[in-house]
Amino acid sequence: MTAESATAEPARTGRRPGQSGTREAILNAARVRFGEVGFDKASIRSIAAEAGVDSALVHHYFGTKQELFVAVVQLPMDPRIVLQAIAAAPLDNLGEHLLRTVVGAWDSPAGIGILAAFRSVIGGGDTTLFRTFMLEVVLKDVRERVDNPKGSGQKRIALVASQMIGLLTVRKVIEIEPIASMSVDELVELVAPTVQRYLTGDLP
Amino acid sequence: MTAESATAEPARTGRRPGQSGTREAILNAARVRFGEVGFDKASIRSIAAEAGVDSALVHHYFGTKQELFVAVVQLPMDPRIVLQAIAAAPLDNLGEHLLRTVVGAWDSPAGIGILAAFRSVIGGGDTTLFRTFMLEVVLKDVRERVDNPKGSGQKRIALVASQMIGLLTVRKVIEIEPIASMSVDELVELVAPTVQRYLTGDLP
Numbered sequence: 001m002t003a004e005s006a007t008a009e010p011a012r013t014g015r016r017p018g019q020s021g022t023r024e025a026i027l028n029a030a031r032v033r034f035g036e037v038g039f040d041k042a043s044i045r046s047i048a049a050e051a052g053v054d055s056a057l058v059h060h061y062f063g064t065k066q067e068l069f070v071a072v073v074q075l076p077m078d079p080r081i082v083l084q085a086i087a088a089a090p091l092d093n094l095g096e097h098l099l100r101t102v103v104g105a106w107d108s109p110a111g112i113g114i115l116a117a118f119r120s121v122i123g124g125g126d127t128t129l130f131r132t133f134m135l136e137v138v139l140k141d142v143r144e145r146v147d148n149p150k151g152s153g154q155k156r157i158a159l160v161a162s163q164m165i166g167l168l169t170v171r172k173v174i175e176i177e178p179i180a181s182m183s184v185d186e187l188v189e190l191v192a193p194t195v196q197r198y199l200t201g202d203l204p
Numbered sequence: 205m206t207a208e209s210a211t212a213e214p215a216r217t218g219r220r221p222g223q224s225g226t227r228e229a230i231l232n233a234a235r236v237r238f239g240e241v242g243f244d245k246a247s248i249r250s251i252a253a254e255a256g257v258d259s260a261l262v263h264h265y266f267g268t269k270q271e272l273f274v275a276v277v278q279l280p281m282d283p284r285i286v287l288q289a290i291a292a293a294p295l296d297n298l299g300e301h302l303l304r305t306v307v308g309a310w311d312s313p314a315g316i317g318i319l320a321a322f323r324s325v326i327g328g329g330d331t332t333l334f335r336t337f338m339l340e341v342v343l344k345d346v347r348e349r350v351d352n353p354k355g356s357g358q359k360r361i362a363l364v365a366s367q368m369i370g371l372l373t374v375r376k377v378i379e380i381e382p383i384a385s386m387s388v389d390e391l392v393e394l395v396a397p398t399v400q401r402y403l404t405g406d407l408p
Contacts, residue, residue, distance in 0.1 A: 118326075119326055119327055119328060120327065121378075122323055122326040122327055122373065122377055123323055123324065123326055123327015123328055124323060124327055127377060127378050127379065130378055131378045131379065131380055134378070134380065135380065154381065154382060155382050155383075155394075158374060158380045158381065158382060158383040159383070159394060159395070161370070161374050161378075161380055162367065162370040162371045162373070162374040162375075162380075162383060162395075163366065163367055163370055163398070164370065165369075165370040165373045165374060165378075166365070166366040166367055166368065166369040166370020166371065166373065167366045167370065169326065169366070169369045169370065169373070170362060170365050170366040170369060171366075173326055173331060174325075174331050174334055174335045174338070174365075174369075175331065175335065176335055176338065176339065176362045176365055176366075177358065177362065178358060178359050178362060179359075179362045179363070179366060186408070189408045190359075190363060190407060190408060191363070191366075193401070194367070194398045194401070197397070197398070203394060204390075204393040204394060
């Protein structure tokens with residue numbers, strides 16, 4: 001691909017542009033900044049400065065900061081597809097929707113990549129980046145929706161993360177039966193009450 | 205250590221004996237058999253045959269089959285200490301006891317070793333052995349106690365495993381707050397209802 005065709009592309013697709021050296025420099029700078037100061041405090045401006053490029057070029061190659069983060073963690077699928085499905089769910093039914101959408105993603109063809117990324121993180125990878133990804137990309141909107149009483153949102157989503165991550169591990173990594181072979185419907189029926197309690201139940 | 209002093213030791217401590225070649229041969233044979241046919245079907249006799257030694261020597265070095273298994277998975281602590289505490293708990297309170305005992309083990313000095321073993325398994329280690337360990341050593345007695353209605357025990361402990369493993373990951377590996385820094389008491393209060401429902405609640 002030439003630099004010209006890269007420029008002709010819409011910026012928000014985040015596809016590989018021609019100037020792969022620049023793209024790599026931005027990715028490396030983003031990895032450093034996100035790792036050092038976290039997602040919120042890492043500005044596009046500071047990442048651009050670290051990479052020695054203009055902020056506009058970062059936006060051109062990667063779109064938003066969230067999209068840049070997704071590129072840094074090299075996800076096998078765009079989490080926004082999952083997130084849109086979750087955002088549309090009513091609050092009193094959010095546990096079931098969250099579970100059905102996320103388990104559906106694990107069971108999809110992209111699931112192999114998700115699993116590989118997860119195993120690599122737990123096996124000794126960058127847990128800071130993974131934590132940031134979970135909190136600032138996957139669970140950020142949910143946290144704001146379930147922050148009731150005020151200040152409980154972070155505790156709620158940490159609990160949800162504990163159940164979801166454990167389910168991923170048991171279903172896909174350690175493969176404990178019957179969870180490993182169970183249909184999504186059955187799994188959702190069993191675990192949704194837990195996730196819903198963490199999201200909206202009375203917590204001590 | 206000489207062979208003589210090893211013989212003088214009580215067999216059940218499982219300490220390193222003088223004839224470390226034999227000990228290693230037994231461990232290797234056990235690793236192969238447990239991995240191939242699982243904990244239940246791997247007899248001491250078949251492990252001894254595979255190692256080219258007498259069964260009595262296996263018992264002398266390692267004690268029971270469960271103790272041999274613990275030696276194979278190289279646990280940093282003896283899981284029977286944890287299991288005894290859990291066995292003493294009444295059924296209607298088992299979730300809280302299980303959680304308190306297991307989180308206590310993670311938070312103890314031995315927790316670093318538990319965590320390292322866990323991360324190594326998830327990162328690409330022997331998941332078959334880990335699954336066997338979870339099902340045949342850690343959760344076997346619990347499964348029998350919660351098998352009500354008959355046949356539901358395996359589903360119940362798989363669900364418990366999903367919550368416990370996820371909690372370990374969030375508290376100790378990814379370190380998502382407030383779970384990472386929460387007191388054991390607070391964590392138990394939040395999560396015990398989940399574990400108790402999985403153990404004894406009405407499941408679909």
